[in-house]
Amino acid sequence: MKTPELVVSAIPHIHSGNSIRKIMINIMIALAPAVLIGVYFFGMDTIRVIAIAVGSAIGWELLLQKIMGRPVAINNLTGAAGGLILAMILPPTAPWWMICIGTLIMILLGKEIYGGLGNNPFNGVLIAWVVLQMSYPDQMMYWLAPPGDFMTESPPLEVLKTEGVQAVSEYFSTGGLLMGNTTGFIGEVSSLMLLIGGAYLLIKKVIPWQIPAGFLAGIILFSGIFWLANPQEYANPFFHLLAGGAMIAAFFIATDMTSSPVTPKGMLIFGLLCGVMTVVIRQWGAWDDGAYYAVFLISVLTPLLDKIKPKVYGR
Amino acid sequence: MSRIVEEFTKGLWKEIPPFRFVLGLCSVLAVTTSVESAVGLGGGVVFVLIMSNVLVSLLRKIIPDKVRIAVFIVIIASGVIIVELAMQAYFYGLFQVLGIWIPLIVVNCLVLGRAEAFARKESVVLALVDALGMGIGFTMSLTVLASLREIIGVGTWFGISVMPEWYLGFPYIIKPAGAFVCLGGILAIMNVVSARLDAKKREAEAA
Amino acid sequence: MSFREILSMIVVLAVVSGVCGGGLAVVKMQTAEQIEYQKIKNIKEPALKAILSGYDNDPVTDRIKLVTGKDKKGKDVETTVFYAKKGGKVIAVAFEAYGGGFEGNVGIMMAVKIPDEVLDGIAATTHSETPSVGGVALNSPDFMGQFKGKSVSDNFALSSGGGAINGYSGATVSSEAATKAVTSGMEIFKKFKSEILG
Numbered sequence: 001m002k003t004p005e006l007v008v009s010a011i012p013h014i015h016s017g018n019s020i021r022k023i024m025i026n027i028m029i030a031l032a033p034a035v036l037i038g039v040y041f042f043g044m045d046t047i048r049v050i051a052i053a054v055g056s057a058i059g060w061e062l063l064l065q066k067i068m069g070r071p072v073a074i075n076n077l078t079g080a081a082g083g084l085i086l087a088m089i090l091p092p093t094a095p096w097w098m099i100c101i102g103t104l105i106m107i108l109l110g111k112e113i114y115g116g117l118g119n120n121p122f123n124g125v126l127i128a129w130v131v132l133q134m135s136y137p138d139q140m141m142y143w144l145a146p147p148g149d150f151m152t153e154s155p156p157l158e159v160l161k162t163e164g165v166q167a168v169s170e171y172f173s174t175g176g177l178l179m180g181n182t183t184g185f186i187g188e189v190s191s192l193m194l195l196i197g198g199a200y201l202l203i204k205k206v207i208p209w210q211i212p213a214g215f216l217a218g219i220i221l222f223s224g225i226f227w228l229a230n231p232q233e234y235a236n237p238f239f240h241l242l243a244g245g246a247m248i249a250a251f252f253i254a255t256d257m258t259s260s261p262v263t264p265k266g267m268l269i270f271g272l273l274c275g276v277m278t279v280v281i282r283q284w285g286a287w288d289d290g291a292y293y294a295v296f297l298i299s300v301l302t303p304l305l306d307k308i309k310p311k312v313y314g315r
Numbered sequence: 316m317s318r319i320v321e322e323f324t325k326g327l328w329k330e331i332p333p334f335r336f337v338l339g340l341c342s343v344l345a346v347t348t349s350v351e352s353a354v355g356l357g358g359g360v361v362f363v364l365i366m367s368n369v370l371v372s373l374l375r376k377i378i379p380d381k382v383r384i385a386v387f388i389v390i391i392a393s394g395v396i397i398v399e400l401a402m403q404a405y406f407y408g409l410f411q412v413l414g415i416w417i418p419l420i421v422v423n424c425l426v427l428g429r430a431e432a433f434a435r436k437e438s439v440v441l442a443l444v445d446a447l448g449m450g451i452g453f454t455m456s457l458t459v460l461a462s463l464r465e466i467i468g469v470g471t472w473f474g475i476s477v478m479p480e481w482y483l484g485f486p487y488i489i490k491p492a493g494a495f496v497c498l499g500g501i502l503a504i505m506n507v508v509s510a511r512l513d514a515k516k517r518e519a520e521a522a
Numbered sequence: 523m524s525f526r527e528i529l530s531m532i533v534v535l536a537v538v539s540g541v542c543g544g545g546l547a548v549v550k551m552q553t554a555e556q557i558e559y560q561k562i563k564n565i566k567e568p569a570l571k572a573i574l575s576g577y578d579n580d581p582v583t584d585r586i587k588l589v590t591g592k593d594k595k596g597k598d599v600e601t602t603v604f605y606a607k608k609g610g611k612v613i614a615v616a617f618e619a620y621g622g623g624f625e626g627n628v629g630i631m632m633a634v635k636i637p638d639e640v641l642d643g644i645a646a647t648t649h650s651e652t653p654s655v656g657g658v659a660l661n662s663p664d665f666m667g668q669f670k671g672k673s674v675s676d677n678f679a680l681s682s683g684g685g686a687i688n689g690y691s692g693a694t695v696s697s698e699a700a701t702k703a704v705t706s707g708m709e710i711f712k713k714f715k716s717e718i719l720g
């Protein structure tokens with residue numbers, strides 16, 4: 001399929017004062033609450049994973065850009081921000097070599113091989129995550145328990161898949177899910193902290209509101225239908241919203257600029273489809289959490305969604 | 316004589332299948348999970364290619380144009396069944412690994428492609444040389460791809476452990492998605508090398 | 523299109539197909555024996571090795587085929603009998619029989635000691651039982667070992683059915699399939715004893 005090199009939102013354009021570097025700094029600031037609570041829950045392991053991920057991402061980027069003869073552009077911080085987001089969706093026990101492979105895949109297959117920043121059809125973080133999940137499913141499932149007492153050592157969505165809805169309502173309180181008092185990937189456990197970060201990004205206009213709004217609405221609507229029909233078998237929509245990777249996917253991953261649509265309508269549909277797909281995978285798929293796979297799959301549709309654009313005046 | 320050399324060597328680099336034509340990928344990606352099965356399938360393809368090319372070239376004057384594809388397919392299919400029976404009789408273990416991919420050599424575009432594009436217009440010797448070159452090129456490509464996938468993926472080569480003890484493997488490469496990544500990587504490297512070679516040639520001509 | 527052209531098409535196609543077909547028939551005949559040997563060697567030999575002992579020949583080559591019955595379509599059913607010999611003397615015969623399991627037939631290879639006519643052991647060859655349930659039973663030494671040393675004329679039913687074999691708990695259907703296979707094998711042995719030993 002031939003896609004135009006440059007797709008621009010409809011006029012008028014106003015310069016937002018955002019540069020790539022500024023956007024990346026803002027994303028990292030927005031992740032700070034989730035990082036802090038990750039450090040509080042999992043201690044030094046969080047710092048270790050993040051340090052290795054960010055450091056190796058910058059290192060690979062420098063190396064690959066030198067090898068490929070491109071101007072070195074680590075200053076725009078895309079590598080660092082990517083490494084940070086990847087660290088957020090790894091378990092706190094991730095071994096160092098796995099993180100390094102992940103960041104290599106993220107930079108190489110996610111960005112440089114397509115000709116550098118902006119040409120990648122997929123989100124590099126997701127490519128890396130999917131490759132790691134496929135290759136090292138065991139290492140991706142060694143959880144660490146946050147402090148405090150709770151009833152199970154499995155992440156909420158695994159409980160939903162293996163033990164059913166009753167167990168979920170027994171084991172997890174809404175407050176616990178909001179604060180993140182469960183096992184899981186470093187950055188996905190606390191929905192509240194991710195919401196704070198997301199709100200910051202929305203206020204700073206770093207990310208468009210349509211994608212997260214569509215994402216969360218898609219989850220609520222689609223899982224709500226099944227919950228209303230049979231609450232004994234299907235989990236309630238707020239559980240789906242708070243558990244697993246829904247929040248981080250909605251605010252930090254689906255909003256990746258190069259792999260999401262550019263028109264407001266397109267972004268809304270993109271978000272909705274991601275949300276629906278998340279619930280589909282969670283309820284009927286083989287994996288516990290569908291949020292990351294959902295974004296990965298739906299980003300294939302981005303060129304198609306970019307065709308939805310306002311009518312050109314006068315035609 | 317120079318013609319013979321040319322027809323032979325083109326299959327090894329200039330027109331090496333499947334990297335240049337990107338033909339027959341289905342079986343290429345499926346059997347390259349281990350070097351053993353890649354070499355096995357490559358051997359089968361070499362035999363079928365030689366047989367079909369030689370027979371088609373021998374019969375090129377008497378095969379009516381309108382039914383040539385039917386005749387080619389009959390010849391190719393016979394060759395494939397011979398390979399299947401022989402493999403079953405003498406390499407049963409390999410036969411069990413390759414399974415469905417042996418009968419599928421029939422629809423490998425490479426074999427029919429060489430019969431249609433080359434053997435039906437050229438003499439027997441040239442057709443034989445072409446089949447040899449193409450077949451060896453195909454086997455080589457498969458072996459390279461399979462070596463890459465087997466060594467990176469599980470740390471063995473021909474079933475022999477080649478990586479240090481601590482190497483855990485990278486199972487992604489063994490999966491179908493990894494096959495595409497490897498193939499893409501090899502294509503990219505080949506294009507870079509070709510471009511460099513062409514540039515050198517042009518420089519030499521200009522000088 | 524002239525008549526000549528049409529004729530040449532028909533003739534060429536017919537001749538090429540005929541020659542190819544003939545060639546294939548020859549290859550098929552040439553390789554048939556070798557293929558059968560390979561199949562037996564790869565599928566049956568592991569089972570044979572597990573149940574036969576103390577022989578000095580190659581049971582895979584020392585085999586005969588017997589017609590032991592007819593299936594529903596009236597086609598002959600053949601049983602292959604493998605001989606284990608020591609110093610040229612038959613010490614045991616092995617053959618395969620089938621019993622209906624949870625998922626299709628379960629093939630059991632059994633060895634009978636000659637001339638004592640007691641079972642020397644049994645092993646599963648082909649089956650599609652659930653690996654974690656029936657498959658465990660069919661590979662379990664506890665269950666499969668019960669058959670060893672039993673006389674050919676014993677009752678090979680499960681103990682629940684008045685027989686001498688204790689079913690593998692949790693895999694009754696597969697256990698029963700094994701006993702059925704052994705029972706039918708013993709019937710074949712008794713019925714065709716003279717042919718087998720002759």
